[in-house]
Amino acid sequence: MLALICDDLAEDRRVLAEYCDRYGKEKKLKIQTLQYENAGALLQNKDVLKADILFLDIYMEGASGIDAAKILRGKGYKGTLIFTTTSREHYAEGFDLAAAHYLIKPISWEAFCKAAGRCNKITELEKKSIRVNIGRSELNVDVEGIRYIEVYGHKTIINTLRGEISVTQSLAALEQVLPRDSFLKCYRCFLINMNHVQRIEGDSFLMKDNREIPISRDNRVQIKSRYLDYMFSKMEEEKC
Structure with a gap:
């Protein structure tokens, strides 16, 4: 499973990467993570459309996470999209982009597990x-x-x-x-x-x-x- 993490804060990227690693070990899943510090760097990666899960921070310098998600969905990205944010004000836009979950910062381990568990169910249904x-x-x-x-x-x-x-x-x-x-x-x-x-x-x-x-x-x-x-x-x- 490939998980991409896009966030302009290094500490937030580190936390999500650690959670992915911990979750993978507990669930016996092989999760590879790649990190990006802004939407521009993410969108330049030609393999981004192959990601199973994308953790995307909404508030970033330059293009926002919402902007990046719209571009990726427009290019045909079918993976699971999880927004990370400090505010709930973009819930409606996230719904339009078929976001699977929102994680409010600071992100707790329990909240991460809930989001990841929901994504597993979505993935299983899609792949039957x-x-x-x-x-x-x-x-x-x-x-x-x-x-x-x-x-x-x-x-x-x-x-x-x-x-x-x-x-x-x-x-x-x-x-x-x-x-x-x-x-x-x-x-x-x-x-x-x-x-x-x-x-x-x-x-x-x-x-x-x-x-x-x-x-x-x-x-x-x-x-x-x-x-x-x-x-x-x-x-x-x-x-x-």
């Missing part, structure tokens, strides 16, 4: 299915039932437990809406659901339908490491 385009029509696809997605020629094909679906979205577009913890781009034209992998065989993933999917040579070590980390985390969760 994705909406895909099939020609001129649309279809909801169960995320857990997706084995892998491949680009073949000029087609993007989703392989599911119920069969194959040819969609008009690009692989990159689908990657942005699927859960980042369980889906892995292992090759330039393949995105796999790690829950449907049998094992690693040499330089390929053997899927549960016996399809062998290659692992990119350039990032082979990192890809294998991420898969093993994911499987280890699943085993640890099953013990609890």
